[in-house]
Amino acid sequence: MIPGQQKFEFPAHASRQATAAPGSLIDCDALTANLFSRAAAFAFDATMVLAASAIFLGVARFSIKTLPFDRLGLAMLAGAVVLLAVLYKVLWCIGNGDSPGLRWAKLRLINFDGRRPGRRQRFQRAASGIVSFAAMGLGLLWALVDEEALTWHDHISKCFPTPD
8 A cells, every 4th residue: 555545445235246146136145045934934924914813803703793704794804814914014014123924934134235124125025025926926936946046026125035
């Protein structure tokens, strides 16, 4: 170094780009969670939603004495379950934290730069996860053929689960 020459400070995440694979979308060296761990996290969260749905149905049963099992009644009950699932996802987005399913499976969510995602990325992930699932699961199956094992909602939100 020449005397009097100023030193240029590089951001911390710039050094991680060198460790990424050529042509990689992910700029950090974190591993993508395997499909079994992702499925376990989903199953745990789905169990939480089903438990909340059972509590809702129990309260509804005792409140109105009989549950309607005609076409309209079943559609309303299914809508209530979907609403509880969306509310569950939104709750963790607002709280800017990982869901109990991710924590139970020992996973954490990070963005492509290796940092914790913010609320905006979490909301993008939740919304695009609905699209991935609604497209007959193709967005989820995409991880089987993707080079980095990422789903559609991983690509859209630019964040993914990694082992903790």
